[in-house]
Amino acid sequence: MTDRHPLDLPELRPLWSAVHDRLSTGRPVSRVRSGPLDEAGREALADLLGLDRLPGTEPTIPLAGLDGAVLDACGRSLRDVVTAILGPIHDRAAERARKAGQRDAVWGWLAGHSMVTAQPALLEWVGHLRTNGLVDGSPDRTRALLTAALTVLAALPADGEPLPVLAARLLDGDSHALDDGTPVSGLVLRALAVLHGTDLPDSAEARRAVWSGAGVADDQLSATVLAVGLRLDGDGPVAEVTRICADAGHPVSLTLAQLRSPGGLAVPARPVHITENPSVLALALRRFGRHCPPLVCTAGWPNTAVIHLLRRLAEDGASLRYHGDFDGEGIRIAAHVMAKTDAAPWRMAVGDYRAAAPRVPTGPDPGRLTPAPWDGELVDAMAALRTAVVEEVVADLLLDDLAEHRLG
Incomplete structure (x- = not known):
């Protein structure tokens, strides 16, 4: 004693x-x-x-x-x-400083994560999470949950897997990690809402719709990708269909099921251009017909079939070049496509925007703007001019570029 x-x-x-x-x-x-x-x-x-x-x-x-x-x-x-x-x-002051340093380290790590720097719209997500504070006040638990959420975001759009299968594959075999109401599910859904500029889904049906839009349990028949001039090598039916359509000067629409079917698919190692809007494909077909170079359309935010095809093309040596609308949504879509497929920007620099803006002196407002990772000055110029430039306005320039890769 x-x-x-x-x-x-x-x-x-x-x-x-x-x-x-x-x-x-x-x-x-x-x-x-x-x-x-x-x-x-x-x-x-x-x-x-x-x-x-x-x-x-x-x-x-x-x-x-x-x-x-x-x-x-x-x-x-x-x-x-x-x-x-x-x-x-x-020393409570030192303890508070230590805890503040730990909190700052978590948010600094998240803001500097490659997923966020590649898609700066996610900084809004980071800001919201920081305002709401650490999970259970724990830096370690918060970082672990954020790491899990970033792992899922990096894998989206998914390849049509059911949500439990995706969760088990990505999150240590835990098939329930992305169930409705789980912390990681909430983090991922909020990030997707920020990326797409939509409200956080507030019902089970709305959450299922968001997951579906991210390629989770996608209907393999309704998820399609539109392309022109795409001649895939291989002896399977999909490759043959692309060659028949390209040779006839017709577009081809491929489903996710077709892209995932057995049989080799490859494209000769050449540039493949990508546009956001189908109208540009129509103009390219009108000008080049069966001599049209490979051109793929995302039709807005790309679904699973689009990303699947672009990744396959890149793996086979194709260099991907992306162009989209010069507005807030277009910049976010471009950042997403480039982050997911390693595509390079095509006429998407600040100089291209400044040259195109006078073509639409009374153009629509570009809306919510977030940084463009490939050009730090682009969004500043868009914020100053407050003019959106859609692809159709510069279609002639895009077609002139494509003419250099014209086939035959």
Whole structure:
């Protein structure tokens, strides 16, 4: 059994508690207020300090004088005595700074993550999460959940997998990790809502629709990709269909099921251009017919079939070049396509925008703007001019570029 400190008197406990609390703030302390003290406490304090009369019931005591009195009484410092009586003195200011540093490190890591830098619209997601704070106040748990969410986002659009299968494949075999109401599911759905500029889905049906739009349990027949001039090598029926359509000067629409069917698919190692709008494909076919170079359309936000095809083409050596609308949504779609397929920008620089803007002097407002990772000045120019330039406005320039790759 440990002996009690000689100054550990019940009547002085309010004093030691007040000193312990003030020293634990981590800030400089010159005096401490104690109390309320009863008669015995006032007498004990007067004896300790050598006072010739009793202090008040809530006296303010200079710390230097108290430290000297304690040293004279037992030969130990005030800090040592309070620690012996009440336990270690903590530094709450340092602890707060440490925790703030841990929180800042989590949000700094998230803001600098490659997924966010590739699609800067996600900075809005980061800001929302930071405002709401750490999960359970834990930096480690928060980082783990965010890592899981980023893993899922990197895998989207999915290839038609059911949600439990996707979760099990990506998240340590846990098929329920993306169930409705789970933390990771909520993080991913909020990120997708930010990317697409939509409200957070507030019903089970709406959440299923968002997952479906991200390629989860996609209907393999309704998810299609439209292309012209695409001649895939291989002996399977899909490759043959692309060659027949291209040779006839017709577009081809391929379903996800066809793209995933057995049989080799490859394209000669040449540029494949990508547009956001089907009208550009129609103009290219009108101009080039069966001599049209390979051109793929995302038709807005790309579905699973689009991303699947573009990735296959890139894997077979095709260089992908993307063009889209110069408006807020178009910039986000472009960033998404480039992040998911490693496509390079095609006439999407700030100089291209400034040259095109005078063509639509009364053009529509570009809407919500987020940074373009491939050109730091582009969105600033769009914010200054407040003019959207859709692809059809510069279709002649795009077709002139395609003419250099014309077949035959």
